[in-house]
Structure formats: structure tokens, C-alpha cells
Amino acid sequence: MEEKKITWLELFYDLIFVAAVSTATNVLLHVEKGEIRPEYFLKFVLIFIPIWWSWVGQTLFINRFGQDFLYQRIFTIFQMLFVLIMTASLSVNFDEYYLSFLFGYIGLRALTAIQYLVVQRFEEGDRKKVAQFFGTRFWIGIIISCFSILFDSWIRYSILYTGILVDILVPFLGRKYLVKAPSNTSHLLERFASLTLILFGESVVSTLYVLQPQKGDWDAILFSLISFILIVSMWWQYFENVEKKVDKSIKTSGQTIIYGHLFILMSLSMIAASIKLLYLNEVHYSFDLYFIFGSVCLYFMTTTIVFHQYRFSQDRLKLYHLVLFIGILASFFIINLVVEVPNVVIMGEMTLFFIIYAKLTTT
Numbered sequence: 001m002e003e004k005k006i007t008w009l010e011l012f013y014d015l016i017f018v019a020a021v022s023t024a025t026n027v028l029l030h031v032e033k034g035e036i037r038p039e040y041f042l043k044f045v046l047i048f049i050p051i052w053w054s055w056v057g058q059t060l061f062i063n064r065f066g067q068d069f070l071y072q073r074i075f076t077i078f079q080m081l082f083v084l085i086m087t088a089s090l091s092v093n094f095d096e097y098y099l100s101f102l103f104g105y106i107g108l109r110a111l112t113a114i115q116y117l118v119v120q121r122f123e124e125g126d127r128k129k130v131a132q133f134f135g136t137r138f139w140i141g142i143i144i145s146c147f148s149i150l151f152d153s154w155i156r157y158s159i160l161y162t163g164i165l166v167d168i169l170v171p172f173l174g175r176k177y178l179v180k181a182p183s184n185t186s187h188l189l190e191r192f193a194s195l196t197l198i199l200f201g202e203s204v205v206s207t208l209y210v211l212q213p214q215k216g217d218w219d220a221i222l223f224s225l226i227s228f229i230l231i232v233s234m235w236w237q238y239f240e241n242v243e244k245k246v247d248k249s250i251k252t253s254g255q256t257i258i259y260g261h262l263f264i265l266m267s268l269s270m271i272a273a274s275i276k277l278l279y280l281n282e283v284h285y286s287f288d289l290y291f292i293f294g295s296v297c298l299y300f301m302t303t304t305i306v307f308h309q310y311r312f313s314q315d316r317l318k319l320y321h322l323v324l325f326i327g328i329l330a331s332f333f334i335i336n337l338v339v340e341v342p343n344v345v346i347m348g349e350m351t352l353f354f355i356i357y358a359k360l361t362t363t
Contacts, residue, residue, distance in 0.1 A: 004187040006194060007068055009076055010059075014195050016080050017055050018202055020087040021269060024048045025202075027092055028273035034284040036291070040092070046161065047090055048269070050105050052262050053168055054083065057112040057138075059191050060171075060258070063183050065119045065131060075115050082107035098156070102149060106142060109167065113138040126180040133174045141167030175253055183254035185247075185310070192261045193242045199265060200235050203272040204228065220279075223344050227275050230351040234271075237358035238303065245362065246310040260306035267299035278343040285340055293333050296350055300325060300357065321360060328353050 027044040028036060058079060066072060086104025089097035116135030120128050145163030148156045171178065274292040277283050283291070304325075308316060332349040335341075 004063070004066075004184045006187065006190055007066075009068075009073060010062060010191065011194060013058065013076055013080060014055075014198055016083045016087075017051060017195070018198055020051045020083065020090060021048075021199060021265070022202060023087065023090040024051060025269040025273055028270065029276060030092065031277070031282045034282070035287045036283070043092055043094070044269075045266070046157075048266055049161075049168075049262070050086070050164060051090075052265060053164060054086070054105060054108045055195065056258055057109060057167075059188075060183070060254075061112055061115050061119075061134075063188050063191065063254070064127070064181065065116075065123070071118070072115070075111055079108055079111050082111070094157075099149070102145070102160070106146060109138065109142050109145075113142065126177065130174070130177045130181045133177050134170065137170045137174065138167060141165075141170065171253070171255060171258070175255075178253035178255075182251040185250050185252065185254065185257075188254045188257055189242055189246065189248060189310075192257060193239065196238060196261070196264065196268070197235075199268045199272075200231060200238075203231055203268065203275075219344065223279055223347060226344065226347045226351050227279075230275075230347065230354055233351060233354035233358050234268075234299070237354060237361055240358070240362035241303075241307050241311075245312065245315045246307060247312050248310075250310055252309075256306055256309050260302050263298055263302040264306065267295050267302065270295035271299060275347070278347060281343060286337075288343065288346070289333065289336055292346065292350065293329060296353065297329060300329070317361065324360075325353075325357060328356065 024044055024047045027040055027047060030036060030040045058076065082104045084104075086101055086108065089101035089104060091097050094101070113135055116131045116138070120131035120135055123131050141163045143163070144166055145160050148159035148163070151159060271292070274288070274295050278288055278292065304317065304322070311317075332353070336346060336349075
């Protein structure tokens with residue numbers, strides 16, 4: 001497979017999405033009567049999905065057809081402007097900013113579809129078919145989402161997300177083309193790893209910003225230290241696998257990486273939010289438990305699934321590994337339900353789990 005390196009413009013493009021992801025994460029910090037109401041979880045998901053899919057759309061184009069040409073740079077820069085508009089429109093009070101959000105999102109997706117139509121003129125064979133397929137089919141979801149502007153209330157959002165869902169399903173429908181012109185696995189893994197790294201960094205910065213341990217407050221200092229070790233352990237496990245344990249020469253459509261990372265990235269945001277809530281101690285103990293253990297379990301399961309297909313055969317995890325990891329999480333969870341423990345102990349348990357997870361999956 002042809003070697004493809006990440007460009008500086010791609011990394012710059014990733015940074016623009018940091019504010020968008022941070023805004024989505026902050027939705028999970030709306031605490032009322034000791035818990036986060038279900039509507040905020042729903043809003044978090046509904047905000048996160050367009051962010052993720054907008055980033056994925058351009059990433060997939062660059063992965064197959066990206067070249068450091070002037071016209072492609074200009075397309076990417078214009079997309080960054082639409083990202084800024086979309087990000088500035090993200091809010092839990094979505095109705096007030098709906099038009100500007102829709103303008104930003106539609107602008108992003110339309111530019112991506114146009115890029116496919118432009119590049120198909122220069123391609124041949126299966127690659128030309130892929131470009132034609134995406135360049136025409138992506139407009140279906142875009143047009144459906146545009147019709148949402150004609151309606152109000154829940155109908156508006158139903159139409160918007162119907163269009164987004166259709167957009168997301170397009171690569172599945174075009175799988176017969178994609179397998180003949182596979183994605184560049186090495187570049188795709190690096191691109192998703194770069195966005196994941198930004199989320200890890202955002203977790204560190206936002207966590208330390210909220211904690212702000214005062215001089216002599218050893219409980220806060222200990223909590224900060226354990227939180228940092230937790231994030232480092234997660235980083236170690238993820239990037240050691242990306243760097244050494246996966247076969248980057250595998251030729252696939254890349255859909256496991258693409259769709260699996262939606263849940264990896266969402267779980268990272270949820271873990272960052274749960275760390276803040278554990279420290280602030282503003283939610284009920286039982287809610288804390290379900291939230292952080294659920295977030296960690298989601299991250300563990302999705303990273304396991306995503307990397308399994310691409311691991312070298314001798315490095316693939318066995319069934320007893322899965323039983324062991326789930327057993328550790330289940331044991332901690334049950335013990336904490338029976339005996340109420342300080343929040344710093346819960347953080348210590350999560351850190352121990354990720355240290356074990358990193359050790360057994362990277363050696």
C-alpha cells in the first residue's frame with residue numbers, strides 16, 4: 001500500500017474540532033438534583049454525531065484522494081470556516097442557533113461532496129467509481145437535512161438527523177465499490193489517532209482546570225495525580241497498540257475504524273466528564289458509579305473491537321482476556337455498590353484497570 005503521511009494542514013484541521021468536542025463534553029456537566037437528566041445525554045449524542053461525521057467526511061476524502069494541491073488546500077480552509085460557524089452554534093439551547101448550525105454543517109458536507117465530484121474527473125477504474133458514488137450519493141442526506149429548515153419543533157430535528165443517518169449509511173451501501181478501492185489503513189489509523197490524542201490532551205487540560213488543587217489540599221492533589229495516571233494509562237494502551245500491534249498493510253474499507261471510533265471518542269468525552277463530576281461531588285454516589293463504569297466499559301469494548309481486526313494474528317486477544325477485563329470491572333462495580341467508598345478510591349480502581357489493560361494488551 002502506498003505510504004501516505006499526515007500533512008500539517010490535516011493536523012490544523014483537527015485542532016479546529018477541539019472546541020466543538022469540548023462543547024459537546026460540557027453538555028454532560030449539567031447536573032440537576034444529583035444527576036444528569038436523560039435529555040442531556042441525548043443532547044450530548046445528538047451534538048457529538050454531526051461533529052464526528054463532519055470530521056470523518058473530510059478525512060475519508062483525504063485518505064483516498066487527498067493530495068497537497070492548491071485547490072484541495074483551499075477546499076479544506078473553507079471547510080474550517082464552516083467548522084467555526086457550526087461550533088459557535090453548538091448549545092444545549094439548540095433552537096436559538098439552529099439556522100447557523102445547519103449552515104455550518106451543510107456547508108461542510110457540501111464541500112466534501114463537491115471535492116469527490118471534482119476529483120473523479122482525474123481518476124480511473126474503481127477509484128473513479130468510488131469518487132462518483134460518494135460525490136452523488138452524499139447529496140441525498142444533505143438535501144434531506146436541508147428540508148428541516150421548513151419545519152419547527154421535533155419534526156425539524158427528525159428530518160435533520162434522518163439526513164445525517166442517510167449520510168452515515170452511504171459508505172455501507174457503497175461497500176462493493178470501497179473494497180475494490182480500499183482505504184489507506186496506515187493513514188486512516190494515524191488520522192483517528194491524531195484526533196484521539198487531541199481528546200486525551202483536552203481531557204488532561206480540562207480536568208486540571210476544574211480540579212485546581214489548592215495549596216495544602218492533599219486530597220485534591222491526590223485526586224489530580226490519580227486522574228493523570230489514569231489518562232496516561234489509557235494513552236499508553238491506545239497508542240502502543242496503534243504503533244506496534246496492528247498490521248497497517250491490511251486492505252479494507254476501514255469501516256470498523258471509522259464507526260468504532262465514534263464510540264471511542266464519545267467514551268473519552270464521557271470519562272473526562274465523569275472525572276470532573278467525581279471530584280466536584282455534585283451527583284449521587286450511585287449515579288457516579290453507573291456513569292464512570294459505563295463510560296469505561298464503552299471505551300474498553302470499542303477499543304477491543306476496533307483493534308482486534310487489525311492486530312497481527314499472534315497479538316490478538318483471547319477469550320480469557322475479555323473475561324478477565326470484564327471480571328475486574330464487574331468486581332469493582334459490585335464491591336462499590338455494596339460498600340460506599342470515597343471517590344478517590346473509585347478513581348484508583350479505574351486507574352488500576354487501565355494499567356492492567358495496557359500491560360496485557362501491549363506486551
